Amino acid sequence: MSETAQRRGRGRRPAGEVREGVLRAAAGLLLSEGIKAVTFDRVATAAGSSKMTLYKWWPSAGALAAEAYFAHSEHQLEFPDTGDIRADLTAQLCAFVRLITHEGTGPVLAGLIGVAQTDPELSAAFSEHYSAPRRALAVAAFEKARDRGQLRADIDLGILVDQLWGACYNRLLIPDAPLTEDYAVALVANALDGAAP
Amino acid sequence: MSETAQRRGRGRRPAGEVREGVLRAAAGLLLSEGIKAVTFDRVATAAGSSKMTLYKWWPSAGALAAEAYFAHSEHQLEFPDTGDIRADLTAQLCAFVRLITHEGTGPVLAGLIGVAQTDPELSAAFSEHYSAPRRALAVAAFEKARDRGQLRADIDLGILVDQLWGACYNRLLIPDAPLTEDYAVALVANALDGAAP
Numbered sequence: 001m002s003e004t005a006q007r008r009g010r011g012r013r014p015a016g017e018v019r020e021g022v023l024r025a026a027a028g029l030l031l032s033e034g035i036k037a038v039t040f041d042r043v044a045t046a047a048g049s050s051k052m053t054l055y056k057w058w059p060s061a062g063a064l065a066a067e068a069y070f071a072h073s074e075h076q077l078e079f080p081d082t083g084d085i086r087a088d089l090t091a092q093l094c095a096f097v098r099l100i101t102h103e104g105t106g107p108v109l110a111g112l113i114g115v116a117q118t119d120p121e122l123s124a125a126f127s128e129h130y131s132a133p134r135r136a137l138a139v140a141a142f143e144k145a146r147d148r149g150q151l152r153a154d155i156d157l158g159i160l161v162d163q164l165w166g167a168c169y170n171r172l173l174i175p176d177a178p179l180t181e182d183y184a185v186a187l188v189a190n191a192l193d194g195a196a197p
Numbered sequence: 198m199s200e201t202a203q204r205r206g207r208g209r210r211p212a213g214e215v216r217e218g219v220l221r222a223a224a225g226l227l228l229s230e231g232i233k234a235v236t237f238d239r240v241a242t243a244a245g246s247s248k249m250t251l252y253k254w255w256p257s258a259g260a261l262a263a264e265a266y267f268a269h270s271e272h273q274l275e276f277p278d279t280g281d282i283r284a285d286l287t288a289q290l291c292a293f294v295r296l297i298t299h300e301g302t303g304p305v306l307a308g309l310i311g312v313a314q315t316d317p318e319l320s321a322a323f324s325e326h327y328s329a330p331r332r333a334l335a336v337a338a339f340e341k342a343r344d345r346g347q348l349r350a351d352i353d354l355g356i357l358v359d360q361l362w363g364a365c366y367n368r369l370l371i372p373d374a375p376l377t378e379d380y381a382v383a384l385v386a387n388a389l390d391g392a393a394p
Contacts, residue, residue, distance in 0.1 A: 037313065071299050086393075110314045113370055115312025117304075118233065123372075132373045155392045156383050158374050159364065165389060166367025167359035171308055173322075173370065174363075177328045177355050190360060194391030196283075196354045 010029035022054060031104055035111035038065040062115055062122025070129035071111055073105075074160050085145035085194060093184040098132055100172050101179055110172055119133045135161050151192075163191045219244045223265035228301055234309035235262040259312055259319025267326035270302075276334050282342035290381040290394055297369050298361050298376055307369055330352055347379060348389075360388045365394060 015020075026046035029037045039061050044051045052078050058064040058117040080088045100106045135158070142157040151157070171179040210218075226234045236258050241248045255261040278287045297303045313320040334356070339354040348354070363385050366368035368376040 034315070093289040107314075110290050113315025114311040116217055117307045117370065118231070127204050127371070127373055131371045135373050146229055149229070149394065152394050155387065156380075159380065159383050159387055160392055162364035162367045162374075163360040163384065166371075167356065167365045169371070170359045170363025173314065174328045174366070176332050177359075183353075183356065186356050187360065190352065190356055190391070191387065193388050195348050195357055195385070196389040197348060197349050 018047075018049055019057065020054065022057075022064070023068045026064050027072040030065050030068055030108055031072070034107065035065055035115050036150045038062075040064075057181070058125075060119060060121040062112075062119040063125035064117075065131050066112055066122050066125035069108065069147045069188075073099075073130075079141050081141060081144070083148065085141070085150045086188065088141065089164065089188045089191075090185055093168070093188055094181045096165060097168055097179060097181055100126055102167060106172060113169070113173060132159075134165070138165070160191055164188065213247055215244075216254065218266045219246055219254075219261070220265045223261050224269040225248075227262050227265055227305055228269070231304065232262055232312050234267070237261075255322075257318040258277075259316040260322035263309055263313075263319050263322035264326050266305065271328075276338050278338060278341070278363075280345065282338070282345075282347045283385065285338065286361065286385045286388075287382055290365070290385055291378045293362060293364055294376060294378055294381045296386075297365065305368060310370060311364070326389060331362070335362070355367065357388055361385065 022043060026038055026043045030060075031045060031132050040051050041056045043049075043061070043064065044054055054064065058067070068194050080091050082088055100109055112122065112126055138161050142151060142160055143150045146153060146155075146157070151160075162184055164187055166178060169185065171177055171183070207291075210310055215242065215374060218239060223235055223240045223297075226243060236250045237248050238247075239259065240258070241251055255264070278286050279285055305340050309319065309323055324364055335358050336354050339348060339357055342348045343354070348357075361384055365376060365381065368374055368380070
């Protein structure tokens with residue numbers, strides 16, 4: 001149904017509702033067919049919205065795909081806090097590895113990061129809606145752990161994000177070695193204890 | 198000049214020479230215009246070879262791009278071995294950060310990894326010609342360091358590759374935090390010493 005027909009037939013839907021519907025439609029295409037299926041044309045058809053509406057809200061189909069992925073995976077952002085950083089990190093990182101090795105999620109996330117390399121709008125949306133908030137949550141958990149005396153005061157906490165989740169992304173994107181929960185456990189142990197004797 | 202004309206005019210060039218010329222032409226396009234410029238059409242024209250020859254040797258233009266990048270950057274594979282793993286890693290990782298933050302190399306490497314997410318032939322060629330040999334060299338250096346008593350015997354040496362170079366790739370591909378030589382130095386310190394008190 002065209003936007004005009006909607007307006008005449010049953011009044012204009014509230015913007016928030018339209019936006020949610022578009023994000024849901026984009027997430028559906030992304031998860032079932034991959035990043036290349038997320039075009040303004042196909043999302044507009046699937047959502048019953050006009051392409052004009054989509055153009056108004058998103059600078060590119062890639063940016064829409066990134067926001068849709070985030071809206072879909074928002075609940076996975078939670079970071080357990082039991083007061084024991086070693087246990088919390090192990091739990092969080094094992095859950096992350098299960099997520100990104102799942103056949104329905106791994107290729108989608110890899111595809112988003114892949115296309116982001118040549119699509120600056122997707123890259124910006126991915127950072128704004130997904131990776132930067134995740135990084136901030138992790139650093140906040142590290143700060144609390146440091147205040148509890150579980151991390152050294154002289155550590156740049158940002159690098160721990162790269163040595164844990166970044167190390168997992170490395171095996172997702174450049175699959176030369178296996179990405180397993182055992183690997184996640186070993187990453188946490190080494191990030192905390194170090195490889196030197 | 199067509200292949201037929203070459204054969205008549207001055208004899209067929211040796212295969213090795215043709216192959217080198219094609220790789221050089223592909224690297225030139227890759228470094229000057231990016232991954233999307235590396236098509237069989239443009240490489241064949243630039244190398245003065247036939248497209249048939251290219252189809253015979255490479256399963257996809259992406260696979261050709263990956264091999265060209267490797268041939269171009271082969272000398273950067275060297276791993277210093279002074280007998281001090283901390284110093285060698287710091288030198289190697291700082292050189293790696295300089296390489297991947299260089300405006301001529303960083304976007305090319307990011308573009309190759311990006312396209313690899315949706316091009317299995319590029320992914321396989323990248324692994325075979327670039328990332329897997331680099332990983333093997335690093336693990337070999339770690340094994341020597343372990344034999345010298347500079348790394349613990351119970352460490353899975355493969356994860357150190359991800360916590361050092363993989364951490365750098367993470368900031369290249371998902372640029373939420375700065376990728377600098379200071380970062381490289383901090384990565385080495387934490388991978389060896391750990392973040393726990």
